[in-house]
Amino acid sequence: MFSIARYNGDAEEEKDTRTLEKKQERLNKLNAKIANKKRKEDTPNDTPVEKKRKNNEADKEKVEEIKVVEKKPVKTPKKETPAVKVKEAVIEEEAVVVEEEAGDEEEAGVEEEAVVEEEEAMEEDTEEVETKEEEEKEEEVEEEAMEVVQEEVPTLEAFPDMLGPKKKQSKEDAKLLKSMGIPEWMLQPTVVSPRESCDLDGVGLSDHIIQRCKDLGLSSLFAVQKAVIPVFLRRQALYDTRRVPGDICISAPTGSGKTMAYVLPIVDILSKRVVTRLRAVVVLPTRDLVTQVKETFDAFVKGTNLVVAAASGQQSFSHEQNALVGNDQSCPGGKSKVDILITTPGRLMDHLTSTPNFTLQHLRFLVIDEADRLLNQSYNDWLNQILLATRPEINTSAPLLDFKYDQYGVTEADAIAPSFLKSNYQLPTTDLDLPKAPSIQKLLFSATLTKNPAKIAGLHLNEPEYISVQNEDGSEIKQEYTTPEGLKEFMTICPTDKKPLMVIYLLHQLGIKSGLCFTKSVESTQRLQMLIEAYEQTQPEDKRIRVKEYSSDLGPIQRKKMLKQFKDGQIDLLICSDLIGRGIDLDSVQFVISYDVPYYMDKYIHRVGRTARAGREGEAYTLVEMQEARHFKEILRHAGHLNQVKQLKIEKESLKKLVPDYEKAMSSLTE
Numbered sequence: 318m319f320s321i322a323r324y325n326g327d328a329e330e331e332k333d334t335r336t337l338e339k340k341q342e343r344l345n346k347l348n349a350k351i352a353n354k355k356r357k358e359d360t361p362n363d364t365p366v367e368k369k370r371k372n373n374e375a376d377k378e379k380v381e382e383i384k385v386v387e388k389k390p391v392k393t394p395k396k397e398t399p400a401v402k403v404k405e406a407v408i409e410e411e412a413v414v415v416e417e418e419a420g421d422e423e424e425a426g427v428e429e430e431a432v433v434e435e436e437e438a439m440e441e442d443t444e445e446v447e448t449k450e451e452e453e454k455e456e457e458v459e460e461e462a463m464e465v466v467q468e469e470v471p472t473l474e475a476f477p478d479m480l481g482p483k484k485k486q487s488k489e490d491a492k493l494l495k496s497m498g499i500p501e502w503m504l505q506p507t508v509v510s511p512r513e514s515c516d517l518d519g520v521g522l523s524d525h526i527i528q529r530c531k532d533l534g535l536s537s538l539f540a541v542q543k544a545v546i547p548v549f550l551r552r553q554a555l556y557d558t559r560r561v562p563g564d565i566c567i568s569a570p571t572g573s574g575k576t577m578a579y580v581l582p583i584v585d586i587l588s589k590r591v592v593t594r595l596r597a598v599v600v601l602p603t604r605d606l607v608t609q610v611k612e613t614f615d616a617f618v619k620g621t622n623l624v625v626a627a628a629s630g631q632q633s634f635s636h637e638q639n640a641l642v643g644n645d646q647s648c649p650g651g652k653s654k655v656d657i658l659i660t661t662p663g664r665l666m667d668h669l670t671s672t673p674n675f676t677l678q679h680l681r682f683l684v685i686d687e688a689d690r691l692l693n694q695s696y697n698d699w700l701n702q703i704l705l706a707t708r709p710e711i712n713t714s715a716p717l718l719d720f721k722y723d724q725y726g727v728t729e730a731d732a733i734a735p736s737f738l739k740s741n742y743q744l745p746t747t748d749l750d751l752p753k754a755p756s757i758q759k760l761l762f763s764a765t766l767t768k769n770p771a772k773i774a775g776l777h778l779n780e781p782e783y784i785s786v787q788n789e790d791g792s793e794i795k796q797e798y799t800t801p802e803g804l805k806e807f808m809t810i811c812p813t814d815k816k817p818l819m820v821i822y823l824l825h826q827l828g829i830k831s832g833l834c835f836t837k838s839v840e841s842t843q844r845l846q847m848l849i850e851a852y853e854q855t856q857p858e859d860k861r862i863r864v865k866e867y868s869s870d871l872g873p874i875q876r877k878k879m880l881k882q883f884k885d886g887q888i889d890l891l892i893c894s895d896l897i898g899r900g901i902d903l904d905s906v907q908f909v910i911s912y913d914v915p916y917y918m919d920k921y922i923h924r925v926g927r928t929a930r931a932g933r934e935g936e937a938y939t940l941v942e943m944q945e946a947r948h949f950k951e952i953l954r955h956a957g958h959l960n961q962v963k964q965l966k967i968e969k970e971s972l973k974k975l976v977p978d979y980e981k982a983m984s985s986l987t988e
């Protein structure tokens with residue numbers, strides 16, 4: 318059903334690397350010169366702001382010097398030309414306090430950085446507008462600014478590359494990492510190539526599940542599924558109080574099929590259960606993902622008597638309570654109407670604290686999907702609270718064993734998980750008694766799994782195993798992340814004011830459709846959507862791109878509707894914040910634009926991973942403002958990913974052609 322297409326750009330990459338190396342050499346010399354000069358200028362009493370200003374000047378100077386070496390000097394428009402207006406609009410747009418999605422802690426640092434950068438950009442603008450002489454050269458300058466977009470802006474190296482591209486891990490490195498607290502099992506993953514695959518019957522799944530896979534159009538299993546499913550199926554018992562099942566951490570590229578890697582074995586193992594208990598909980602960071610994963614479970618439990626529920630606040634709390642436990646009286650073993658629960662950490666905590674009979678004592682599987690993102694979220698100490706609820710406490714003041722019988726003559730104790738019996742009753746013990754351990758297995762999934770020792774320690778993993786689906790390309794440079802094979806990545810460095818125009822260029826000149834465009838905030842999303850929509854109004858009806866904004870401002874029903882319209886091809890471009898930057902699986906996404914640069918590599922990986930999923934092809938474009946170029950390249954280089962992201966060459970003439978309609982659109986918005 319799916320064809321795996323490979324991008325064979327080795328020769329091109331080699332050429333690019335050579336060019337980059339030469340440039341790098343030239344730039345290193347310049348950097349040394351600038352660093353010397355800067356040292357002389359620096360005074361010990363400089364405030365951080367002053368130092369930052371000087372740094373900026375040095376960077377600016379460096380850009381200028383580089384341009385002298387490579388091309389003629391580039392100036393930016395000074396007067397309030399339409400281009401300047403756009404720039405101001407964009408700056409205004411970005412200066413607004415960034416309202417990121419709730420819980421996205423990473424963003425805090427980024428917001429601060431962005432605000433500082435915008436302030437500096439504004440300062441520069443004011444100075445420029447005041448220069449009368451240059452006002453006269455308006456047209457010429459405008460043309461030159463266009464050229465900046467077209468030119469290849471070289472890598473800016475302000476500091477010696479201390480981190481440098483990551484080299485393959487040597488024994489000494491491993492020792493160092495170990496001494497930093499990274500556990501040994503994490504340093505020695507079972508590495509699986511993303512190209513591996515196997516037949517549906519190659520991993521030990523039961524006939525029923527294999528048939529279900531076929532009914533749903535699957536013909537083989539992807540690498541992550543081939544590697545992970547047998548590890549799940551090794552231990553099929555629901556309660557094995559003697560041997561705890563080992564925990565598993567799985568890292569595999571975006572779109573590589575991680576969801577089915579846990580859905581298939583969980584459904585297979587649980588479908589043999591007799592009584593309904595809550596035995597699997599899947600925790601996800603957003604409601605949209607809860608809905609998506611619930612749909613996958615629903616598809617595979619068909620034909621079994623397993624019950625799947627979602628609790629993410631899309632329905633009222635009492636509705637959820639009723640669906641999870643009903644209205645029965647309190648019972649020591651808890652009650653459950655569902656076998657599998659898909660939820661967000663917040664909602665899970667709410668049910669743990671406020672829903673009588675809701676218990677995790679029977680939990681066999683705890684899946685933490687998008688694990689790095691969730692582990693960064695400390696909402697009410699959710700992880701600790703959940704883990705506590707799965708661990709029995711010995712209660713010395715518990716009453717003596719005295720089972721009550723229910724209406725069917727079944728003892729109440731049958732409802733209590735074996736490991737929790739001692740929490741509820743005092744049991745007669747003998748010398749032969751061994752402690753009964755809970756049978757919970759923790760499973761962590763992500764395309765960018767954390768290696769933060771503190772976060773890992775917080776999970777209290779049992780005999781963990783680490784499976785990593787990654788390229789082993791034999792090169793010297795270690796790639797931190799593996800991206801899908803069918804993904805082509807591009808970046809273009811352009812002035813802030815040209816970014817909306819660049820999006821229009823990508824849509825109209827390259828004719829790309831069915832895409833996601835990520836911005837850094839809800840406000841930014843709204844403004845860009847308005848601007849593009851205004852531009853589309855200037856176009857003939859049959860050439861208009863249908864663009865919509867997808868943000869947390871929309872209710873769950875609207876969001877669902879919008880995603881369906883996008884899947885059905887009724888929307889060409891969804892402009893969104895990082896709300897759907899992770900995990901969301903829309904098979905129709907052909908391209909991704911990062912309108913605002915992601916400040917962290919993992920965010921970049923998840924964004925670009927919305928395309929080229931399940932062996933398909935896709936393209937990702939990142940618009941990089943000139944002042945961000947150094948930082949962005951640095952994070953790419955540090956992750957060993959710089960060579961994979963090509964500079965996009967843009968034809969000046971094609972871009973220019975769009976300007977008149979763009980100006981019309983701008984003035985229609987300001988009217």
Ligand SMILES: Nc1ncnc2c1ncn2[C@@H]1O[C@H](COP(=O)(O)OP(=O)(O)OP(=O)(O)O)[C@@H](O)[C@H]1O
Pocket residue numbers: 319535536537538539542569570571572573574575576577763764899900901902904926927930931
């Ligand atoms: N064996 C398979 N054969 C065909 N398609 C598959 C198979 N396994 C998964 N898929 C499809 O691949 C797509 C991506 O899967 P999934 O959403 O699980 O990726 P993921 O690894 O979780 O990505 P992300 O890290 O972005 O969340 C889905 O549309 C899914 O239906």
